[in-house]
Amino acid sequence: MAGQGEIIAVENLKHTYDGKQYALDGLTFSVRKGEIFGLLGKNGAGKTTLIKALTTLIKPTSGGLRILGLDPRHDGKEIRTRIGVVQQGESFDFATVEGNFDIYGVLWGVPKSVRLQRREELIKAFGLQDVRKHRAFDLSGGQKRRVQVARELMHDMDILFLDEPTTGLDVIMRRELLDSVRERTRQGLTVVFTTHNLEEADYVCDRVAVVDQGKILAMDTVENLKRLYGGKKTVEVTLSGGDAAGFFGALREKLAGCDVKSDGNSGVILTDDPKGTLQRVLEMSQAAGVQMDWLNIRKNTLEDVFISSVGGTGRENNGST
Amino acid sequence: MAVPSIVKLMYRNVKVNVDPGTLIILIGLPAMYLVFFGFGFGAQIEAAGGASPASYLTFLTPGIMSFQAVMAGTVGGSMLWADRRWGMLAQILVGPFTRLQYLLGIMFTSLLFGIAGAFVMLVGAFLIIGSLHVTLLGAMTAFGVIAIGSIFFGSLMLLISGLVKSNNAYNSIQILVIFVVNFASTVFYSFSSALPLPLQVLFEINPLTYVANAARGGFEGALPAASAWQVPLLVIETIVVLALATRVYVRSEISFV
CATH class of the missing domain: 3.30.70.980 (YebC, transcriptional regulation domain)
Known part of the structure; x- marks a missing residue:
């Protein structure tokens, strides 16, 4: 199923939680190595369900799915050793910022010398020096987000899944994070990125898929989409x-x-x-x-594309599917 | 050499759970039972013409050590709840671990806490009483059965936390389990046929009674006759509850929060 250079291959992927309504309804797409692939959609569009399927957290109801050439149904652990995931919500251990980095490094089997070096580099790169001894739960929303993203970079990976990673970040930090993600793709990292923020998708993504009600409504490079939908x-x-x-x-x-x-x-x-x-x-x-x-x-902006394809009702559901 | 996944998870569980709150529950509560009940009931027994308080403390020590199995189990259940509540369950499960490894990581951490807590109670009792007589074989018997008990109660609490959807409900059930299991057992007092029949039944079916009886037998140098069926039954119950907890947990929906 996977073509050459395709690091993620999805074919007619469907998933239902209740047997009635499909959270993923026949998705087909692929992601190439070194690409930043954006998933755009309203709350409840199916983005997080898709991330859960791609990261082996759920078994899709039907359809084909290959990650790094492996089948998640049988090779889940092998896939998980080669991916990184930044969840949409908080995920911390009851420990200091440093402690969270250390524990995560141990979980990922990062050797101590590498662990300490990376921890220092990431704390510096993400501007966390002043809060390194603070408990992660006591930090502000933006600081927590920085810790979460930085912590994920403690280990090596082939694919990084970022589920709305810039929520709560200020403009400068957001831009630095996106630039950092872009830089890492030059070293071969592939990134799957979900966001509501059309500007940042426009800024960082090579290709985007507009998702609504579990279906892909549009998918192409940002420029092509603007031309196609914003003629x-x-x-x-x-x-x-x-x-x-x-x-x-x-x-x-x-x-x-x-x-x-x-x-x-x-x-x-x-x-x-x-x-x-x-x-x-x-x-x-x-x-x-x-x-x-x-x-x-x-x-035309990506927002025009989004409104053209999804429909600009402006009404959004709360919560994710 | 690569560190096994379960050991990494145990390291993490110990690191994040050795906080004052957990230590108070794990060590402080049983220690207070040992001191207050030991001296309180001991004095009452002596006043009623019975043995000295030291004698009751000697009786109580293996019981309180056994109680550590329940406390360690509740800490295990709370670990799963906290990981679910604070997003670390999903975060770990998208890492290089299987669901079973995560579950066993909690289970073995519970076992470690149970054994460590029982050892602390043993040392505490020795300091309070001034002397304790137990053979190596007796101590091994006591710690062995406490280890089985830790896995049983760890599995039970994981099963409950897998089935219950609300944190408040889980906390209430946990307190109820601690209370009933603790006091309807032979931790504090011997089984007596003078008890009302429902309480007798509760005592007889309570796995903590099996643990406490065998642990006390280890201390006394001879297992009671009932341990011949209670310990094998405890092992069977542990396997069943562990299998159920694993089944419920592996099939459960893991959500990103």
Whole structure:
């Protein structure tokens, strides 16, 4: 099933917890060595279930799955010796930050000299020097997250699974973490990365899969997805005065083939002809007597892709599946 | 040489569970039983024309050592709960371990705690009483049966923690088990046919009674006749409960938190 260079191969993967509803509903994809593969989706989309299947924590109901060329149904332990997993939630031992690193190193069979050296490097790299003697449970949310990600790097691995690793991190630390992940892929590490944050997926992922209700709705490189799903450009309009509702209503009527969305004084227009649309908007604003505060054509973002494929209802379930 | 997975897990379990809270439960509670009950009941017995308090303390010591099997078992159950609650169960199970290894890691840690706790009680009793007479064979018998008891109660608590979904419910059951198992056994007093029938039955089916009887027999240099069936039954019960705990746990859904 696995092609050349494919380090993860998934074919028609299905999983149900209750025998009725599928948390994974026929997923097919592959991940290549050295790639950062992003899984994008709302809460409850099936991302965490997929991570659980890929990390051998659950046995999928049906479908093909090979990790590092091995079958998780029979070679679970062999696979687990070659992967690292940063869970979405907290996972700490009742010990200091240093203690958590040490215990984890022992569990992974890292020789003492290597363990101590890595611990020091990671504590420094993740800015944990000031809290190294603190109990992990007493740290702030961002510090805990840093400990969790850094601790996983105590051992060697071929694939790193990161389940929303940047939650709670500040902008600088988030960027440093993503850069660090990127750097490690240059040394051959493969990364599977789940996130809600479209900006960071855009920043770090080579390819992304948009997952919803256990299905992959779209999958490609970030740039291709933007082109594919965002063939239309976005014109942003913000009014400073006048009858905004009437104006956006008129735009909906007059701009054939465009999709106009508005909220109060602001609106966006998805169009194939951004320059022509811009011109029409200016003309119509003058005719309607409304004052323009902002008018802009912008590049499509991954957010546009996400909204196009998943649907921008903005409603999310709590909890993960 | 590669360290076996279960030893790594035991190292981790000991490291994260040797905290003041666990030590108070594991050592402090039985030690208080030894001191307060030993002197309290001992004085009452002497006042009623019985033997000296030292004599009751000598009787109580193997009982309290046996009680360590229950305490170690509850610590084992709590380890599983804490790992589930704080995400370490899933974290370990996506590491280089099997579910069975994780379970056995807890089980052997319980056994270690049971033996270590019993040894501390033995030393404590020696310091309180001033002398204790036990042969090497007797001590080995006592520690051997306490080891089996630790695995039994460790398995029982793991089984309960695998079945119960709420932490509060688990804590309540744990306290109930400690209380009933401890006081409806021969840890503090001998079995008497003067007991009400339901209590007699409870005494007779309580595995801690088997452990305490055999441990006390080891100290006294002769196993009671009942140990001829109680110890084999304890072994069989331990195998059954261990198998059940393993089955429930291996099949359980492990969630990321």
